[in-house]
Amino acid sequence: MDFEQAETSVSSYLETLPDQIGLVGSLCDPYLLTNKNGDILGYSDSTRELLNLRQASNLSNILTAEDYQKIENTLQGNKIAGEEVLVPVAINGETATWLVKSIRSRSGSLFLHRIFLSSEQEEAKNDFLSNVTHELRTPLTALVATTEVMLQDYKDIPQSELGSMINLLHRNTRRLESLVSNLLDVAAIQNGTLHLRKSWASVESLVKDAIDFVQPLLNSKNQRLEIRTISEAPALFVDQRRIISVIVNLLSNASRYGPPNEPIQLIMANEGTLVRISVRQRGPGIPKNEIAMLFKRFYRASTSDKSPVGTGLGLAIVKEVVELHGGTVGVTSQSGKSTTFWFTLPIESRIQGK
Template sequence: MRLYEWMFRTRLSERLMFSFWAVVIAMLLLVGVPDLFLVRQELHHQSRARLDQGARASRALYRDRQEALADLAALLASRPAVNEALERGDFVPLGDYLSEFYAAANLDLFVLVAPDGEIIARSSAPTTWGNTMPPGLRPLPARRATYVANLPGGPAWLIAAVPVFTRDGTVAGQMLVGMLLDQRWVERLAEETGLDHSLILDGQRLATTASDTLALPIPADVWGRVSRGQAVETTIERGTTLMISRLVPLPGPNNEVHAAYEVLLPTSAVRAAIVRVFVLLISNALLAALVTAGFARWLGHRVAAPMERLSTAAVAMGHGDLTTPVPTELGPIEVGRLANSLEEMRARLAAATDQLRAEKARSESLIASLHEGVVTVDEERRVTSFSPGAELILGLPRQQAIGHLWREVLDLPEGSTRRWGEPDDSKRHKVSIVTPGGREVTLAITTAWLRIPDESAPREQVHVLRDITEEEEISRLKAYFLANISHEFQTPLAALAASIELLRLQFKTLSPQDRNELMLSIQRGTRRLENLVDNLLEGASIQAGHFRVHPAPMAFSEAVDEALLFMEPLLQMRSQRLELKIPTSLPDLHGDARRLTQVLVNLLSNASKYSPLGSTITVGAAVEGDALRVTVSDEGGGIPNEAREALFTRFTQVATNDPRRRGVGLGLWIVRTIVEAHGGHVGVQSAPAGGTSFWLTLPLTSASTGNADGESAESQPGRAMEQVAADDPF
């Protein structure tokens, strides 16, 4: 558990006790930590000062040794005996002369070298040198220098080189005086400075007084800086001991650096002092914490008891209990004021909650009563509320929509709803979707951002859904109807105009047979227009509720004869034969002769239109019980099963690729309306191999004609198709 969580989940008395502890410890830390830091800084400063002092002492000892060697080399180089021996070329006495100095000075190297590097005389020198001084151990012939030199794999030398001149001022050679830099030299420096020293040659410790550091490597970057002539300070971990190391470069004969001496200072004493101060600080903090624990516990109990009772009352309010009063006679004055304020707040909250509940119930009732769906989404376009109207329209339970992306609920592609409700958006969208139940629905969606007074609250978008599937279907049917009716009028009118124009211009030159054909063409066009106008007028009458039948005794053959007279020119044009299977002894009907003629004309017109040229159309009639059954059969391609149920509805046609077979879509609807107005029924049968038979039944008695007003199921008010009548004169 985190500290702040513990602080806000514990009792007040415990928090007070912890607070006292925290204050005491904080005061100790505020005083002790700076002291600890200052002590640490002072100890480190003293360590650095001691290291600096040791480094300066080592540098002074090294320079003293350099100056002593340089003075001795200058003394030897200026001796007359050396000059005279060089002028005579007699070098034997020089060896004895140098040996005397070697014995007296207690040094490791006395050598006189010619300008070409040949050793002229020596008192001491490694036998591996032979008669020639190694080039890496001497400077330029005319140069005076004190330096550290070594050969690869060999020891290091501190050498003072002084040129030897003849009387005429030419350089006759160099006098080199030196001493070995080895373990003895390092121990001498450590003894005189009181600090460990090491001699480093080409990045490796050659000698040291801190034996456990001998095998430790010098980091490449550190030695790189030393080899460039920089003094470098670094740290060395020797087991559990940390040491401060300062490396001082020792220049070579030509100022190159191959050697350095190292001053080491352990930090164990500094660490021990810091640990002692830290332990003292912790001990004081623990002691102070124990002393304050008892006082904090006592004070916490005195203050927390009334607060506990207020806390219990507040928890009850948080759980919705706004009826139980808050106790106001509690402890100190401040607690009593808090209790009074809490009680006033409880009363106001109770009143406000009752009002909000009433408003919420009213709003939910209002939204539930709407036929439109109301959906709200957050800024990530995830659904936050889903009204009953939305459930009904989309066919989706509320639980399956809440929390999901709005486009996923509508099953739309990604990005399709992104701009809904933007400032430059039209705020009204029309989308077509498929509900989970498989129903195709067209929605009109109006989108807006909810206006929330609190600007810091998350913004939400509201979408109002309206199902316009039927409206869209009606609009589509209306457009289809207008397109078809214009075509239906245009074709016969064009044929009439052409025939009349031909008769007017060439009447005298045309043969009687041509004139007769043109007259028949005019008659067919006129009959076609007459049938179309009749259907349109009947459709408008039915839709307006003015359709009536006027039944009277009649013979069915009268309607058949009228229909044949009307259809004869059209059947001749398509070379189709009409076969009648009507008994001569049919009983009379009680019906509207003009309306029944229209029924037969519409059925024969459809049979002719959808049958091939030269085919046979059959009209049959027979008595079945108390009704007359009439059939009109053709030899066309048949009607699919799925299209038969909607065949007798308005604006419905059988799908065809032949534009000449398309019509207005009113004929069969009018047939059904007229037949049902007579109290009969209508239907269709179609064989898989082709051929369609439309049948209808008409009651033979007048008592059966109970719907003489002609209010068929689809012409009754309240149907969806009524909506077209308001905009369409047909």
């Protein structure tokens, strides 16, 4: 649904606001509906994400004082219905264009606000949608093709080929599972509904489960995994599924960006009150100007010899999950040599973890 369609729909349903507004604009570009006092009557889902809306009931809650003054001057002015006013505002440290349009209403003055993102933000969003589509299509295509062959010729397929087909089905199913899990986690993070279900687990068991998940990916590039334990690693009180996902994300990235036939190191270390887990791969490294952006949603690192790959969700989820556990994340990279991603988790006593 584009903005013009949304505007027509909103005009038709003004008497049923604010219930209808969420349905009308759920898939629209970022926009809000307010009265002349700046009270928020409705907004699209993309606006909630962009402005991090939670309890905000007025534009003054989500804009700087300076930007709100610009918008307020427009709302309080005598604007003719249909007239549009463009106002530059700051959103998430970026300059965006805020379009205010007065619309006719029997219930009083109403205003539609459309937010135009910067070209970089729009490009990131479009790249994300394109890459999610690609990431979904690739394993789905493999699954469909393999199952069709098995259904048609299952009686004549040699045992050795059948085993390979089952392995292919398993690998692509796990790939889909990982992608869908990432998408669900991002949605939960945005909505503030990501909750941890903690239980006790050994570091070794968490690492083992993660390795089992990514082993087919490592095998496909002939990458050997070297596991190093510097000192005794205690049990941790964590959300096991999410910490396994953190390790899977780091190992998958190391495999994706690391060269074939080269080892990947996974290092576990007990640092007193913390456990540190590091994943290191050889390769071209990450440009210094990109390191600060790596843990932002939709950002995908580039290298000197390949274009960005993936959805740009994995590291953002890693950061959120680790910080929810009270830990930290980081990365070090040496140009032309190696890159190491690491995260820490606090060591809790059995009494604290109850």
